[in-house]
Amino acid sequence: MILDIILNFTQLLLLKYISNRIQVYNHNKNSFKLQNTKHHSVFLILRLFLSSNEVNVATWGTAVQSTTYGASWYAQNALDGLSYTFTHTTWQTDPWWKLDLMKMYSVNRVTITNRYDCCETRINGAEIRIGNVSSDVFSNPVCAVVSTIPAGATYSYSCHGMEGRYVTVNIPGTSMVLTLCEVGVYSPVGNLATGRNVTQSSTIGSWITEQAIDFNPGFKQPSSTCSSTNVQTNPWWSVDLSYIYRVSRVVITNRLDCCPERINGAEIRIGNSLENNGNNNPICAVISSIPAGVSSTYTCNDMEGRYVNLIIPGDSKYLTLCEVEVYGEGVIKQI
Template sequence: MQSFNLAMKKPAWVSSVLETKAVAAKGVDGRHGPNYFRGDCIHTAFGDLSPWFFVDLLGQYTIHNVTIYNRGDCCVCKVRSFNLALKKPAWMSRSEEIPANGVAANGVDGSHDPDYFRGDCSHTKIGDMSPWFVVDLLGQYTIHNVTIYNRGDCCGYRLHDFVIEVYIRNPSRCPSAAFSLCKNYTGTFGSFENVVCDAPVFGRFVRLWKPRVINESDVLNFCELEVYGVKTDCQRFRFPMTSATRLVSTAIISSTALSRVSCVQQCMLSGACVGVNYNSGTRECQLLLRPEPRDTVSIDPNWVYYGNDMC
C-alpha cells in the first residue's frame, strides 16, 4: 500500500490573508522552510478571530496522520512532527542470544523490508513468554500515533494482542516506572498499520509489549516501528536526582559548571541532552547525549545524576 503526501500542491485556501506572500498555497508547496519573510509560510490577517485553513485532496482517502511544519523565525514555539524512533537506541527482552538479523536496532533502522532473513526485522528469543521491545526517543514528546510494519515473509500472525506503553522514566532500569497507555491492541495485526493512541501521551520511552503468548514459538517480531508526535521548544520538564550515582556512558560532553543547577541548565540549553552527571568536588559536568542499554552505573559519593534513565 502506497503512502504519500496527499496535500502536495493541491488547491488550498484560508479564512483571510495578511499579504500576498502569505497565501494558502504556501502551506502545501512542499517546502519546509520556517522563515515567513522568505515566503515559506501562510499567515491569516490580524483581527481574524476564527482563522482556518483548508486543502482539497482532489480525491477521497483514508487519512492516518497530518504533519505540520510551524513557523520558526519568531512568534511561536516551533512544532516538529516526524518519526521520533528512527535510529534511536532500542532493546528487547532476552535479545542478547538471538541472531544478528533479529536485533532490536533493525526495528528502528528506517527499512520497511518485510523479509526477516534480509536482516531488516527484530525478533525476540523463542521461549520468551512475556516479550517486549523498547525504543528511547532521546527526548520527551507528546505522542499521537505509532506505525508498525509487520514481518511479511512468514509468521505475521505472531504480532497480536499487544500493548503500546509510553514512559517518562526508563522501564528497564526502573521496574516501578509509571506508564501512560497509548493503545491496547486486540486481535491479529496486518501487514502494516498506523496505530492511533486512544489519547495523546507524554514521555520518552515507548514499549511494545505482548503480555499473552500462545506457546514458546509465539515470539514478538516485526520489521519497523515508527513513533510520531511533537515537541515544542517551550516545553518544560524536570530531571529527577539520584545521589551518589553516575551513569557511565560513552556519548557525553564534559565541561565545568559552578553548581548542579548550572550543569542541568547547560543540558536543557543544549537541545540534545537527556541527563547529566555532576561532580561537586571537581565541578565536572557531563552532558549525556545518547544513553545505551549497555551503559553501566557507578556508585560514587562525589557524583550526582539527573535524568530519567535511573530511579
C-alpha cells in the first residue's frame, strides 16, 4: 500500500510537470486518467513511464460485439488507437463487446477510453470481465465495474493478474447501448528475451531478427512482426540473454497466415557456448509441429544458459518465428 501511494504521488508530480492539461487521480488503486491531452508525444511519454513493465496485448487481438449500429461503428474501432472512432451497439438488452487475445494472458489492468463527443453516461455500470469462456460472455469473472468515465477520458482498472483469453465489456440491463472509444489490456513482461540482442543466420526482406521478440505475435501483419531467414542449410536464430539463467520453458508462436510446417523439426538449444554460433549447445526440445498462429510451450527443466537458439537441421529450409519467449529463474552468473 505504501509503495502504491509513493508510485501514484510520483506519477502525479511527473504529469503536472509535463503538462497542465493532463489530470490524474487514484481510482481503484494504481489507476489514472488522461484528459484533454492534445500533444501525442506527451501521451507516449506517459505511456512509457506508467507502463514500462507492461505490454498492451489488446492490439494483437480481434473484437466482436453483440450488435453494430450503422455502417462504421465496428467492434475493432476500440483497438485502432484513434480518438475519433468508436464502437457502438444498437439499443438492446445486455449489450457487450468481446476481445479475443488469441491466447491466455495474465492481466494487470484494463483501460477504457470514453467517447469525447457526447453520451458519456452510456458507459456507466459497464462490467469488465476476464476469462477463458467464449460462448457465454457473462460467465467469466468480473475484474471491475465502471461507475463513470468523463467524456474523452481514459480510466484504468486493476485486474491483479486475472488470467484469461477473452476480455469483455458488457452493460447489464434492458434498453442499453454500449459505446467504446479505446480498450487496452496490459500484461506483465516476464520474458527473459525482452530487449536482448538477437541474431539469425540470414534475413529475407523485412523479416528481421528482432521481430521475434517484439511482443507482437504477428496475427495481423506477419511480414512486419515475424522474423525469417532465407532458404538455406541449417537456418538458425539466437538470443543472448546477457546473463546465465535457469530456463524453465520456451514459448514459440508460429505464423498464422501460411507455412506452419516450416517450424517442423526445429531444435531449441540452451547453453553458454558460442561454438557454431551457439547451435552446439544442449537440446531442450525438438518441435514436431505447431499449428498456424498457435503458441506452444516447451519445458526445459531449468537448463542453464546464456544463449537460446532455434535451428532447423537440413537443406533448403526456412526458419520463421513470430514470437519467442524465454522464462526462467534469476541470474545464476553475470558474464
